Amino acid sequence: MTNVYVIGIGLIGGSMALDIKTLHPEAKIYGIDTNESHLAEAIALGVVDAGATFEDLVDADFVIVSVPVDVALLVLPKVLDVIGDNSIVFEVGSTKMPICEAVANHPKRRNFIATHPIAGTEFSGPSAAIKGLFQGKTNIICEVEKTTFKLQEKALDLFKAMGMRIRYMDPKSHDKHIAYVSHLSHISAFMLGKTVINKEKDEQDIFDMAGSGFESTVRLAKSSPAMWTPIFKQNRKQVVKTLDEYISNLSKFKELLEKEDYDAIYNEMQSVNKIKEILNGMTAPEPSKGK
Amino acid sequence: MTNVYVIGIGLIGGSMALDIKTLHPEAKIYGIDTNESHLAEAIALGVVDAGATFEDLVDADFVIVSVPVDVALLVLPKVLDVIGDNSIVFEVGSTKMPICEAVANHPKRRNFIATHPIAGTEFSGPSAAIKGLFQGKTNIICEVEKTTFKLQEKALDLFKAMGMRIRYMDPKSHDKHIAYVSHLSHISAFMLGKTVINKEKDEQDIFDMAGSGFESTVRLAKSSPAMWTPIFKQNRKQVVKTLDEYISNLSKFKELLEKEDYDAIYNEMQSVNKIKEILNGMTAPEPSKGK
Known part of the structure; x- marks a missing residue:
């Protein structure tokens, strides 16, 4: 037994x-x-x-x-x-x-x-x-x-x-990397949800306009605060660092938009498109790499 | 015919x-x-x-x-x-x-x-x-x-x-609201992808650590730059406004983390959790509201 x-x-x-x-x-x-x-x-x-x-x-x-x-x-x-x-x-x-x-x-x-x-x-x-x-x-x-x-x-x-x-x-490496691929995604989703909900106070109909893209991007905002608050506390330094980088990238994108530099905006998005191959590699079985 | x-x-x-x-x-x-x-x-x-x-x-x-x-x-x-x-x-x-x-x-x-x-x-x-x-x-x-x-x-x-x-x-209302529930989600995903890819240059193993949560949050970063650049151009003013609000919410969350105000962090997340009900309402059929 x-x-x-x-x-x-x-x-x-x-x-x-x-x-x-x-x-x-x-x-x-x-x-x-x-x-x-x-x-x-x-x-x-x-x-x-x-x-x-x-x-x-x-x-x-x-x-x-x-x-x-x-x-x-x-x-x-x-x-x-x-x-x-x-x-x-x-x-x-x-x-x-x-x-x-x-x-x-x-x-x-x-x-x-x-x-x-x-x-x-x-x-x-x-x-x-x-x-x-x-x-x-x-x-x-x-x-x-x-x-x-x-x-x-x-x-x-x-x-x-x-x-x-x-x-x-x-x-240490675990906590550093997981801040990027997990903890940051959660904050990104929570704050996206907040930004849209704050708007929705005045505009009841806004969610009728949301599609599967919004649903996917905001999904992690359904996560448990009781589970996530102590994670952010324990990994505070790394999470603050990833947030700094994320906010900086968003601010730069906003500046490009304000300057109407559409070639640069196109290039920004195109360079991130390779996430397709990365995500495919992530989900594909990798028997030869398994230990 | x-x-x-x-x-x-x-x-x-x-x-x-x-x-x-x-x-x-x-x-x-x-x-x-x-x-x-x-x-x-x-x-x-x-x-x-x-x-x-x-x-x-x-x-x-x-x-x-x-x-x-x-x-x-x-x-x-x-x-x-x-x-x-x-x-x-x-x-x-x-x-x-x-x-x-x-x-x-x-x-x-x-x-x-x-x-x-x-x-x-x-x-x-x-x-x-x-x-x-x-x-x-x-x-x-x-x-x-x-x-x-x-x-x-x-x-x-x-x-x-x-x-x-x-x-x-x-x-006008369409373009204003769609900036929140669609255009902002795309930028959020593109910049999340960028932040993580920039890191990955040095750290090849990072994507082995990514789970379905990251995949969901970053999904829209696979979208076509040729389609999205002119959307951002045509809806520039609204998109800049939503980005301002999103960046401000992220910055406030970061400040709470720097101040170690974990009660406030818990409350931030809890107040966004109602997105669950909103998303459920979004996907449920609403025959009585159909026109």
Whole structure:
């Protein structure tokens, strides 16, 4: 019998629970959530088998910490305090430096593996959990050398069975790059939503004019503030840097428009068009690059 | 026999041609395109039946002008010069003031109906044309009173048969509102793509970390510069205004982050979360509001 504990049963933790149940039907999956209605919902939906407490973690094989990143800083050391020698614990949040620092000197550091499965959507809570979420997605693993080899293997076997590609990275590089490809996109979408909603106060009909383009660009503005506020807090310096660059690029585009330099505007857009090939490369399967 | 002429056979014109062929199998659909390979491709794909010239327009029932908005300013008066009394001409671009002004005093103004079907995507060219593109989409019609009643009816019957909801609006309001819900989204996506690509020059691995959220937010940066440069030119004043507001909102968010005012950051995001309901309302069918 494999005992799995999911602490915080939302999109990521819940989807992992569903995949583990499919891969290991004999596994017993326990949920721990401070939000009791989330726990009840997760049990009713069959995402987890039963509730549990921190004391129960002593017999855990896997512990998945999938809570907002500020909560993870408090929860993870407590989890490591309780688990046995053969438990592997992973945390799945969108920042990696603060969490790695928080457990750097913990006596059970080698039972922990720092991960970031790039599989989030704008949805949250147990009802957002879906089977197969991680198929073809990238899982970034930080400081892999700090985890006991046997437990690394156990975690990696699970991630690969879920269909994930593995990328290794140091926590600082992770936090720097993820600011560009994830955190900035969220702020861009939130502020686009704000700009249009502020206008809409006076003009009720404006959203009748919105098409799929607006919907796509603003989609991330549906994301949970409780999840995202601590991410921006923990990655503040990098996020401010990406925002500076984004605002500067927007201001330059605006100046070109004010100067009516349409050749330059055309060139700006054309040079960004190569994002097509980049995005295609991103979504295409890359078996030869998989580790 | 119904004779339909499509001038500029891309996503919008091509998709209209496909829908008309489905609705009226007896119709003869002609394509006019300065790009000869586009015309050949459109014929090969069955989007149009044959090529034609401006002189042929004399026997047109419908003429669809679906070219970049700067080209439309030149093409539309020439089309009106040639057509017969029973032709209805519509133009489908993303700006409406300049086109309405360009034909305001044309003797055949009453044969023209100014429309904006909100159905664009990031794709372009004849291969982007698809059947059923307009199902459930909004078509904004400007200055409807300036079109002969009989020809209005003919156009509206066609738009409704394609599945479109009709909204009436004056050209100035159209151009003002569309700057928020469409033009700004495109610049936001282009500049997000630019910010990340500039970074990627040094860091090849960054796109391995990008997930579906980035892909969604940056999607419109795949759009055609040849189509979008003249849109930004024609709607310059409104676009600059929306950009000012967007940049100001981003700068305020950055200041909150620099001041570490996380309560305010949480509230900013929470207040934009209502975009969920707005977007749901946008995509839900609204038969009672249809005209």
